[in-house]
Amino acid sequence: xxxxxxxxxxxxxxxxxxxxSKEDTAVKPEEPQGAxxxxxxxxxxxxxxxxxxxxxVLRSLDGKFKLTVPAGAxxxxxxxxxxxxxxxxxxxxxxxxxxxxxxxxxAKPVTMTFTWNDDDMETTAPEALYLAFQQGDGIWRFxxxxxxxxxxxxxxxxxxxxxxxxxxxMFYLTREKPEVxxxxxxxxxxxxxxxxxxxxxNRTEVEIAQEAVLDDPKxxxxxxxxxxxxxxxxxxxxxxxxxxTIPQQNPVWVSVDVLHFIPAxxxxxxxxxxxxxxxxxxxxxxxxxxxxxxxxxxxxxxxHWFLFQDGILNIEGLIPNGHSVNIDILTLALATGTHTxxxxxxxxxxxxxxxxxxxGAIMHGYTDxxxxxxxxxxxxxxxxxxxxxxxxxxxxxxYDIGAFDIMAHPCAPPVKHITGEFRVKSR
Numbered sequence: 001x002x003x004x005x006x007x008x009x010x011x012x013x014x015x016x017x018x019x020x021s022k023e024d025t026a027v028k029p030e031e032p033q034g035a036x037x038x039x040x041x042x043x044x045x046x047x048x049x050x051x052x053x054x055x056x057v058l059r060s061l062d063g064k065f066k067l068t069v070p071a072g073a074x075x076x077x078x079x080x081x082x083x084x085x086x087x088x089x090x091x092x093x094x095x096x097x098x099x100x101x102x103x104x105x106x107a108k109p110v111t112m113t114f115t116w117n118d119d120d121m122e123t124t125a126p127e128a129l130y131l132a133f134q135q136g137d138g139i140w141r142f143x144x145x146x147x148x149x150x151x152x153x154x155x156x157x158x159x160x161x162x163x164x165x166x167x168x169x170m171f172y173l174t175r176e177k178p179e180v181x182x183x184x185x186x187x188x189x190x191x192x193x194x195x196x197x198x199x200x201x202n203r204t205e206v207e208i209a210q211e212a213v214l215d216d217p218k219x220x221x222x223x224x225x226x227x228x229x230x231x232x233x234x235x236x237x238x239x240x241x242x243x244x245t246i247p248q249q250n251p252v253w254v255s256v257d258v259l260h261f262i263p264a265x266x267x268x269x270x271x272x273x274x275x276x277x278x279x280x281x282x283x284x285x286x287x288x289x290x291x292x293x294x295x296x297x298x299x300x301x302x303x304h305w306f307l308f309q310d311g312i313l314n315i316e317g318l319i320p321n322g323h324s325v326n327i328d329i330l331t332l333a334l335a336t337g338t339h340t341x342x343x344x345x346x347x348x349x350x351x352x353x354x355x356x357x358x359x360g361a362i363m364h365g366y367t368d369x370x371x372x373x374x375x376x377x378x379x380x381x382x383x384x385x386x387x388x389x390x391x392x393x394x395x396x397x398x399y400d401i402g403a404f405d406i407m408a409h410p411c412a413p414p415v416k417h418i419t420g421e422f423r424v425k426s427r
Contacts, residue, residue, distance in 0.1 A: 034139035034207025040085030040096045040164060041338060043400075052077035060084060065097040065165065066113040073108040080104070086338055089132060089140050089166050090211045091174075091191055093120035095400070096134070096166035109158035114167050116153050119293070119419070124169040125276040126150045128261070131157045132168035132208065141205040142168040144267050171214060171261055173278040175240075175254075178421060179285045185241040188254055188280065190214040192261075213237070219259050227252025229284075242284045251281040285423070288394070290317040292420030304424040306395050308334050313383075313395070315424055334395065338382045385423075396423040 049058045055071040060082045067082065080099070087096040093116065114131060132142035147156045155167055170193060176186040192214040214220060217235030225231035225240065228247035231254060232239050240254055258276045283291065288304040301317025308314075313334060316326050385396040398421045 033209065034141065035210045036138035037088040037090075037134065037140060039134070039138065040088055040098070042083060042098075043086050043095055043338070044084035046081050046083040048079050048081040050077050050079050058082055060097055064094065064115050064117075066115070067099060068111040068113065069106070070108050070110065073106040073110055075107065078104065085164060087166050089134070089168060089208070091124065091169040091172040092132070092166045093122075093124065093169070094167070096164050098164045099162040102136075102162055104162050106160045109160050112157050112159055112165060114155045114165070116155070116167065120167070123174065123278060123280050124172040125258075125278060126153075127270075127274075127276050128170040128172065129155055130168045130170065131155050131165060133159070133163040133165050133205075135163045140166075140168065140208040142208055143205055144270075145204070168208065171258055171278075173254075173256060173280045175280050175282060178281070179283045179289060179423075180240070180242045181285060181287070182242050182244050182246060185239055186282070187237060187239050188256075189237045190220055190256060190258060190278065214258075214261075219261055220256060221259060222255075222257040224255045225252065226255070240282060242282075246284050246286065251283040253279055253281055255279040283421075288423050288425050290315065290420065290422040290424060292399075292418065294418050304422065305427045306424040307427050315395075315422055317422075317424070334383075334386055334393075336383050336386060393426040394423060395425075398422065 045061050047058065047061050049056065051058065051069050051074060053072060053074055053076070055069045055073060057069070058067040058080055059065070062084065065082060067080070069080075078101075080101075083098045083100075084095040085098045087094065089096065112131060116126075116129075126148055129148060130142040130144065130146040132140045134140045143157045143159075145157065148154075149156070172191055173188060174191050175188045180186050190213070191211045193209050193211060213236055215236040220236050223231060223233035223238045227249050228243040229252055230241045232241075233256075238254065238256070240252075256278050258278060260274065261276070262270055283289070289300075290304045291298070291300040293299070304315075304317045306313060306315050314326060381397060381399040383395060383397040385394070387394050387396075398419070400419050
């Protein structure tokens with residue numbers, strides 16, 4: 001009996017000391033914690049529809065986000081609203097969208113559909129896109145089961161709750177700023193979610209961590225410049241230097257290849273990303289600038305200036321045919337911040353007035369012929385910098401709005417999307 005005891009003791013000792021397999025000893029990466037981001041601020045008109053047991057559809061005013069409620073998802077008729085808000089999700093193109101009421105739960109899943117345009121894809125690619133939502137804790141979460149339809153330019157998911165929604169780009173090209181002066185340099189890099197491979201993508205939703213630089217040289221290759229200037233690139237970052245004069249081709253474009261960023265089998269329903277080309281425009285500017293797009297058509301003004309009087313900031317500029325571009329922002333003070341488009345002249349609000357000579361006079365908003373009320377077309381103006389240089393005051397920022405041609409039917413919703421970047425000086 002004593003011999004048997006010694007044998008068992010020796011066996012247990014050897015078993016405890018024997019080396020474990022690599023699988024047993026491998027240190028699994030710690031899954032990143034979701035980052036807390038601020039909630040978005042209202043940036044456009046709220047659209048409300050009464051949906052009931054029969055189901056129905058609700059679209060944001062700009063048509064980019066659509067909610068489809070199937071029959072039986074609601075037991076009673078319920079007012080449901082959607083409003084664009086400022087987007088706090090890094091790398092996400094465009095605005096976010098807030099669906100309310102917050103506490104509404106559906107008996108059946110409803111479908112969220114986001115439709116992108118070419119401008120949304122300037123710095124990312126459809127292969128990198130998912131839909132994400134943000135609730136009261138401030139953490140954005142994306143849904144790995146997002147369906148991408150590149151032909152229809154849509155992202156689609158099912159959900160049973162409301163929150164703020166936006167497209168999430170798993171990787172995207174960033175630049176320090178969209179404009180550079182002659183001989184000025186800016187840096188570019190590809191951003192991603194911090195330690196993204198540590199995520200468990202088999203879950204229904206995945207928390208989004210802080211962004212970080214994608215620094216694996218196997219993933220980042222072939223930086224390329226199309227246009228004037230110089231581009232110096234390493235594996236993960238690049239630096240662009242503008243020419244000494246404003247080139248005829250303006251903006252210039254920088255592109256980079258992202259290779260095999262999402263391995264095959266990593267995310268359910270998504271294959272190997274293969275090669276994706278990211279592109280970003282950089283505009284070479286003078287001391288001031290004002291440029292943008294109307295319905296996807298670019299415009300550039302010259303002789304840029306502003307006038308601030310009686311609580312109204314008026315941004316002006318001339319285009320080559322001699323017509324002017326004007327934007328009015330109602331604000332009590334000339335200060336940084338985001339101003340949303342409102343129908344009422346409230347302090348801190350903004351109202352688009354007209355863009356004359358570009359496609360005819362364009363006004364902001366339209367009339368709802370059912371109710372007789374004017375409807376705001378949605379959007380915002382952001383003043384990012386106010387400074388005085390050599391006794392001259394400058395205002396810098398950007399705007400993103402909906403609008404429509406006043407020659408169209410007065411009851412028609414907006415059909416033209418308008419964006420702009422500006423740095424203007426006092427008259």
